[in-house]
Amino acid sequence: MKLRTLHWIILILIAGFSGYYFGITKVGVEWKNYKPQISAINKEPPATGLRTVDFSPFWIVWDKLQVSYYDKTVIDPQKLLNGAISGMVESLGDPYTVYLPPVQNNSFKEGMAGQFQGIGAELGMRDKQIIVVAPLAGSPAEKAGIKIGDAILKVNDANIAGWTLAQAVEKIRGPKGTEVSLLIVHKDESESRVIKISRDTITVKSVVGWVKSIKDIEGVKLADAQKDKGIVYIRLSQFGDNTNQEFLDLTNKIFQDMKTHGNVKGIVFDLRNNPGGYLTDATFVASEFLPKGTLVVTQDSGSQQTPMQAQRDGLLLTPKLVVLINKGSASASEIVAGALRDHKRAKLIGDVSFGKGTIQAAEDLGGGSGLHVTIAKWLTPSGTWVHGKGLTPDITVAFDEKDPSHDVQLEKAIETLLQ
Secondary structure, eight states: OOOOOOOHHHHHGGGGTTTOOOOSSSOOEEOTTOOOOOOOSOOOOOSSOOOOEEOHHHHHHHHHHHHHOSOGGGOOHHHHHHHHHHHHHHTTOOTTSEEEOHHHHHHHHHHHHTEEEEOOEEEEEETTEEEEEEEOTTOHHHHHTOOTTOEEEEETTEEOTTOOHHHHHHHHOOOTTOEEEEEEEOTTOOOOEEEEEEOEEEEOOSEEEEEEEGGGOTTOOOOGGGTTSEEEEEEEOOBOTTHHHHHHHHHHHHHHHHHHHOOEEEEEEEOTTOOOBOHHHHHHHHTTTSOTTOEEEEEEOSSOEEEEEOOSOOSOSSSOEEEEEOTTOOTHHHHHHHHHHHTTSOEEEESOOOOOOEEEEEEEEETTEEEEEEEEEEEOTTOOOOTTTOOOOSEEOOOOSSOTTSOHHHHHHHHHHHO
């Protein structure tokens, strides 16, 4: 739904009416003794949501800021509006229902499209602190020394305590060739350090994979007797705009490569640090490993449950399968992992996943801004809601922080396929 354009003053009223816009002809607002003058471009009332509300405190505060605040140069009506809308949305207490001003909304869309300008690091929140979930391979962030688990304290000398994740992403991203300075603390260290990074254009393929003999896999140490056996590895980093086609292209190639190799023992499906994405993509990807018609996930809106099933004939229905997950595996990646385990198609290996069990609808509001609204929760085929708990792996293996070049989780996955 795209909202009609209103004069910015009338838009401020959105903050009191749960995201709906309205005209002045049928508004049931109790103004009391404070009556601002309003000029409306569009007087069509909303279909629902009208209530009697005392809006005078809002307008009193608005007026006091305009009259009394000492530095008039920083009073920006659009920022006041964005702040009012953001505060209204945040009052729900749901971190996944968010209002995105134009810059942040554009950054989100760029990320889902797989190309953006920045440093190439996936960020997250831990204990109200901005941390690096993972630097992208070959990115400016990785080359500059940014590591998994780094805590970011400042961006260009600005203390970021209290910032939202969206605010941090907005300030760290920027045009190619420009520089950003980060004050960071490496995990398990106490002293902070400044790292300067030159931004670049980051292109992220959501799917990579290969068929290799074990002896050719970096970071894996197994007995010589096993090294000539083949393994399929598929890494899915997000469920974005291009994921379905990229995944289909890769699995078609892998299906042919498996025939060529001739000694493949199974598939490692790597969903570590995959923050999720489109729900329909999760169903599409799961369909590669589950028979057509198999239940993948159930949407539960409170009033009704909607099952989503595998909709196509996959090529990888029979090879032995293990799935890698960790604390960065969330949302759509948890949907896929949960479905594969519930149907006894795969074992899960690694760390407990993130635990995001809700579904959001993304809407453009006009003028570049956007709104993400939680519309339902999702359940695994067995009826499990992972929200706040995550998926507990069948085999728990902690990542080796002291020697990240030795991928003990991948090694355990391959050992499991060889059993």
